[in-house]
Amino acid sequence: MATATSSTGAPPPSLTFARPVFAKLSPHPYLLRTLSPDSPDQQPTRNNGRSPQQSRPIQINTSSLSQAHGSSLVRTGDTTVICGVRGELLPVTSIPQFRPHNGTLYDQDEDDEQRARKELRDYDLLVPNIELATGCAPQFLPGVPPTTLAQTLSTRVYSLLHGAGVVDGRGLRIWYTPENKKEEGDMDVKEEQEEEQKPEVVAYWVLYIDLLFVSFDGNPFDAAWAAVLAALRDTKLPVARWDPDREMVVCRKGGDKGLDIRGLPVACSAAVFLEKEHAEVGKGEGNRHWVLLDPDRSEEGLCKEVITVVVDCSEEETRVRSIEKQGGTVLGRELIRGFIGVAEGRWREVKEATGI
Amino acid sequence: MTVTTAPEAALGVLPRADGSAKYSHAGYTVTASVNGPIEAQRRDEHPYEAHVDVIVRPAAGVGGTRERHLESILQSSLTQIVLVKNFPRSLVQIVLQVEDAPENDYVNTKLVQASLNFAIMPALFQTSVLALLSAGVPMRATATATAVAIVSRDGTKTSVVDPSPRDVEIARSVHVLAFTSHDELLLAESEGDFTVQEWNHVYETAKDVCCRPVPTKEGMEMILDDEHTNGPDLRHFLRSTMENKVASDLHWK
Numbered sequence: 001m002a003t004a005t006s007s008t009g010a011p012p013p014s015l016t017f018a019r020p021v022f023a024k025l026s027p028h029p030y031l032l033r034t035l036s037p038d039s040p041d042q043q044p045t046r047n048n049g050r051s052p053q054q055s056r057p058i059q060i061n062t063s064s065l066s067q068a069h070g071s072s073l074v075r076t077g078d079t080t081v082i083c084g085v086r087g088e089l090l091p092v093t094s095i096p097q098f099r100p101h102n103g104t105l106y107d108q109d110e111d112d113e114q115r116a117r118k119e120l121r122d123y124d125l126l127v128p129n130i131e132l133a134t135g136c137a138p139q140f141l142p143g144v145p146p147t148t149l150a151q152t153l154s155t156r157v158y159s160l161l162h163g164a165g166v167v168d169g170r171g172l173r174i175w176y177t178p179e180n181k182k183e184e185g186d187m188d189v190k191e192e193q194e195e196e197q198k199p200e201v202v203a204y205w206v207l208y209i210d211l212l213f214v215s216f217d218g219n220p221f222d223a224a225w226a227a228v229l230a231a232l233r234d235t236k237l238p239v240a241r242w243d244p245d246r247e248m249v250v251c252r253k254g255g256d257k258g259l260d261i262r263g264l265p266v267a268c269s270a271a272v273f274l275e276k277e278h279a280e281v282g283k284g285e286g287n288r289h290w291v292l293l294d295p296d297r298s299e300e301g302l303c304k305e306v307i308t309v310v311v312d313c314s315e316e317e318t319r320v321r322s323i324e325k326q327g328g329t330v331l332g333r334e335l336i337r338g339f340i341g342v343a344e345g346r347w348r349e350v351k352e353a354t355g356i
Numbered sequence: 357m358t359v360t361t362a363p364e365a366a367l368g369v370l371p372r373a374d375g376s377a378k379y380s381h382a383g384y385t386v387t388a389s390v391n392g393p394i395e396a397q398r399r400d401e402h403p404y405e406a407h408v409d410v411i412v413r414p415a416a417g418v419g420g421t422r423e424r425h426l427e428s429i430l431q432s433s434l435t436q437i438v439l440v441k442n443f444p445r446s447l448v449q450i451v452l453q454v455e456d457a458p459e460n461d462y463v464n465t466k467l468v469q470a471s472l473n474f475a476i477m478p479a480l481f482q483t484s485v486l487a488l489l490s491a492g493v494p495m496r497a498t499a500t501a502t503a504v505a506i507v508s509r510d511g512t513k514t515s516v517v518d519p520s521p522r523d524v525e526i527a528r529s530v531h532v533l534a535f536t537s538h539d540e541l542l543l544a545e546s547e548g549d550f551t552v553q554e555w556n557h558v559y560e561t562a563k564d565v566c567c568r569p570v571p572t573k574e575g576m577e578m579i580l581d582d583e584h585t586n587g588p589d590l591r592h593f594l595r596s597t598m599e600n601k602v603a604s605d606l607h608w609k
Binding site for chain 2: 118121148151152154155156158159160162163164165304317318319320321322323324325326327328329331332333336337340
C-alpha cells in the first residue's frame with residue numbers, strides 16, 4: 001500500500017488518502033492489495049494485521065452475572081458476547097403429551113442416555129436465544145424484529161446443543177421416591193407396596209440460555225458457542241426435591257450442583273476471499289482465493305463462502321460435531337479436511353482459555 | 357421402514373408464476389414458484405447483482421427460526437448458481453411451500469421445532485433448482501443435493517441415503533451435501549458425532565448420488581451394473597425431467 005500512496009503522493013495532495021479512508025472507500029481492492037504483497041519476502045496480511053490463518057485470541061470470564069445460575073463473558077477481538085443460563089422448574093403436569101418415565105434413578109446405561117437426549121428435545125429443556133443488541137454494530141437498528149442473522153444463530157446454537165449432546169439430560173430430572181407407609185402391619189401388603197414405590201420423575205429443569213452481543217465484529221457463532229459452553233460449565237443448579245404435602249418442587253439453599261457437561265466442542269469459522277469480486281461467474285479458475293480464519297466484520301462483508309467446523313479433541317481421535325459450509329464452491333473435500341486440522345489448533349487455544 | 361421411491365417432479369404447475377415445480381421424494385413434497393427478474397425492494401437492491409430471495413413455508417403453521425435458517429442456507433447456495441451479475445438491481449424470488457412431510461410415529465409431533473431439519477433440505481434444494489429451470493432464469497450450473505445419515509445398527513455403522521425421520525432420530529450423524537453440475541461441492545452441512553474418515557465416506561456416497569456420470573450409450577454396460585444402486589441418480593433425473601418437459605412443450609410442432 002505504501003507504494004500506491006507515495007506514487008500518487010506529491011503533486012496533488014488532495015488525492016492522497018490515509019489508509020483507513022482508502023480501506024473504507026474500496027474495501028475489496030484494499031484487502032486484495034494487503035493479501036498479495038509485491039515482494040515475495042513480505043507475508044500476506046489482512047487489514048487488521050493478522051495473517052490469513054491467524055485467529056484473534058479468546059478471553060473467557062465466568063460467573064460475572066450474580067442473578068443467573070451460570071454465566072460467561074467471551075471476548076475475541078472486538079466481538080464480545082455475554083451469556084447467562086437460568087434454570088426454571090417444569091413440573092411434568094405442565095408438559096402436554098408427557099410420557100411417564102419407566103426407567104429408574106440408578107439407570108446408567110446407554111438406553112437411559114438416549115432417553116434423556118430425547119427428553120431434552122421433546123420437552124424443550126434447552127432454550128437458547130440470541131440478541132444482537134442495538135449499537136453493537138452499525139447494521140443493527142433499534143426497534144426492529146430479530147434479524148435473520150439473530151434467528152439463524154439461535155437455530156445453529158440450538159441444533160448444535162442437541163446434535164453434540166453437550167448437556168446430559170439425566171442431570172435435569174428431579175426425582176421423587178414415595179415413602180412407604182409404615183402403618184400397614186401385614187408383610188404381604190408391605191412387600192406389594194414396596195414394589196409399587198418406584199422413584200418417578202416429577203419435574204425437569206429447563207435451561208434458558210440467553211446470549212447478548214455487547215459488541216459485534218464478525219464471527220458471531222464461534223464467540224456465541226464458546227460463551228454457551230463456558231456458561232453451561234459454570235452453571236450450578238440448586239438441589240430440588242418434591243414436597244408431597246405441598247405438591248410442589250422446593251429448592252434448598254446451598255449445596256448447588258454443577259451440570260454434567262460432556263466434551264468440549266469448539267467452533268472454528270473461516271471465510272473465503274476471492275480475488276475478483278465482480279468477475280464473471282465462471283468455473284472459478286484463475287480466481288485466486290484466501291481462506292481467512294476468524295473473519296472480522298469488514299471481511300465478512302467481502303466474503304460469500306463461509307465454513308464453520310465444530311471439533312472435539314478431548315478423546316484421542318478428533319471427533320467432528322458439525323460442518324457448515326455454504327455460499328461457494330472453492331472449499332472442496334481436500335480444503336475442508338485441511339480446515340479440520342486448523343480447527344484442531346483452535347480447539348487447543350480455546351481449551352487453554354477455558355482453563356481446563 | 358424407509359419408503360424407497362424414485363423422485364417425481366412436475367414442472368410449470370402454477371400458471372401465474374414465471375416458473376414453478378412440484379417435487380416429491382423420500383416422503384417430502386414441495387412446490388416452488390419462481391418470479392424473476394423482477395423489481396427489487398429498495399433495501400434489497402444491489403448495484404451489481406440480482407438479489408435472490410428465498411421464502412420457505414412449512415406444511416403447518418408459520419415459519420420460525422428454523423425456516424429462516426433454511427432460507428439463508430438456500431439463498432447463499434442459489435446465489436452462486438444463478439447468474440446474478442446479469443440482472444443488477446433486480447430480484448429473483450423463490451417461494452417454497454412444503455406440502456407433505458413424512459411423519460415419525462416415535463415422537464410427539466410438535467408444530468414449532470427449532471432444530472435444523474436435515475432431511476428436508478435436499479427436497480427444498482431440488483425443487484428450487486427445478487423451478488429456476490422452469491422459469492428460465494440463467495444459471496451457470498445446475499445443482500443436486502442429497503442427505504446421508506450414518507446409522508449404527510447391530511454394532512455396525514451403515515450410511516443411509518435419504519433417511520426417514522426415524523433414521524435421522526437414531527442416527528449418529530446426518531449430512532446434507534450439494535454439488536453443482538461441474539462436480540463442485542456447493543453446500544455441506546453436517547451434525548452429530550463423526551470422524552474425518554466417516555465424512556469422507558459420506559462425501560463419496562453423496563457424490564455418487566448427485567454426480568453420477570451420464571451412462572455411455574455404447575455397449576451393454578449402461579444400466580445393467582447393479583453396483584450403483586445406492587440411492588437415485590439425481591443428475592440424470594434432473595436432466596430427464598427437463599427433457600420430458602421440453603418434449604411435451606414442443607409437441608405441437
